[in-house]
Amino acid sequence: MAVFTLYPWLFPLLATVFGLIVGSFLNVVIHRLPIMMEREWRKECQESFPEANLSVESGVYNLSVPRSACPSCNHQLRAIDNIPVISWLMLKGKCHQCHTKISVRYPLVETLTASLCLLVALQYGFSYFAIALLFFTFVLVTATFIDLDTMLLPDQLTLPLMWGGISLALLQISPVSLQDSIIGAIAGYLCLWSVYWAFKLLTGKEGMGYGDFKLLAALGAWLGWQYLPMIILLSSLVGLVFGIIQLRMQKKGIEMAFPFGPYLAIAGWVAALWGEQILTHYYQFLLGA
Numbered sequence: 001m002a003v004f005t006l007y008p009w010l011f012p013l014l015a016t017v018f019g020l021i022v023g024s025f026l027n028v029v030i031h032r033l034p035i036m037m038e039r040e041w042r043k044e045c046q047e048s049f050p051e052a053n054l055s056v057e058s059g060v061y062n063l064s065v066p067r068s069a070c071p072s073c074n075h076q077l078r079a080i081d082n083i084p085v086i087s088w089l090m091l092k093g094k095c096h097q098c099h100t101k102i103s104v105r106y107p108l109v110e111t112l113t114a115s116l117c118l119l120v121a122l123q124y125g126f127s128y129f130a131i132a133l134l135f136f137t138f139v140l141v142t143a144t145f146i147d148l149d150t151m152l153l154p155d156q157l158t159l160p161l162m163w164g165g166i167s168l169a170l171l172q173i174s175p176v177s178l179q180d181s182i183i184g185a186i187a188g189y190l191c192l193w194s195v196y197w198a199f200k201l202l203t204g205k206e207g208m209g210y211g212d213f214k215l216l217a218a219l220g221a222w223l224g225w226q227y228l229p230m231i232i233l234l235s236s237l238v239g240l241v242f243g244i245i246q247l248r249m250q251k252k253g254i255e256m257a258f259p260f261g262p263y264l265a266i267a268g269w270v271a272a273l274w275g276e277q278i279l280t281h282y283y284q285f286l287l288g289a
Contacts, residue, residue, distance in 0.1 A: 023114055032061070042056050128173045133272060143158065161222075162218035188217040189213045234267035235264045
């Protein structure tokens with residue numbers, strides 16, 4: 001649009017503000033989606049196996065109902081309490097009613113989301129694909145924190161992300177061709193699926209979850225099959241570093257399970273923004289060597 005050409009700073013500004021607002025909503029999704037999934041599982045199990053006598057919560061519970069409230073005193077949040085970052089600072093990180101501490105992760109998620117949106121806008125400028133990458137970022141942030149909390153990567157996030165990448169290629173909004181996108185989705189899933197079964201046959205243990213397969217399939221659909229080796233390598237390196245740090249901090253054995261989805265998300269997001277430059281420098285290094 002002409003306005004973004006005349007004022008190149010406008011799109012990064014709007015993307016940052018949009019990221020702050022959406023980041024506040026992502027906090028709700030991160031908290032509620034796993035609870036919604038658990039309630040649905042309990043309901044399905046109770047219907048299939050009545051003899052199990054599982055407790056099934058009644059009442060409506062989704063992303064909008066009930067209204068957000070303090071988990072300690074159940075006081076409903078005021079509109080002024082929902083201003084991203086600013087409200088947390090104004091309240092000094094405490095509930096307005098009972099003064100219980102509010103987790104610092106809420107403003108951190110909002111700030112992180114806004115910062116990532118700013119980087120997308122600065123890297124790509126205004127385009128339909130850049131707008132799509134903002135939503136790509138939102139899904140990856142949500143999936144990362146849900147996986148960190150629950151060791152789950154919900155299909156409600158990974159599958160729409162995969163189909164979104166293929167749809168963008170089909171509509172020629174994405175720089176990735178439809179063929180590369182579809183091959184990327186298939187290859188991304190099969191890569192980790194093969195590793196999973198090879199590890200299980202050798203050790204008798206499950207090395208990762210099916211959600212990781214679907215997330216890599218989604219990244220392949222967005223970026224094309226050519227970027228899959230980079231994503232796998234980067235995620236493995238990041239996962240190794242953070243895994244060792246986590247094990248040392250918690251003083252647990254090497255068999256301790258930890259989520260791999262966040263590292264895939266980080267690697268996929270980095271590849272989306274700077275993958276071409278990374279590959280260019282890599283090939284230049286090889287040629288120089």
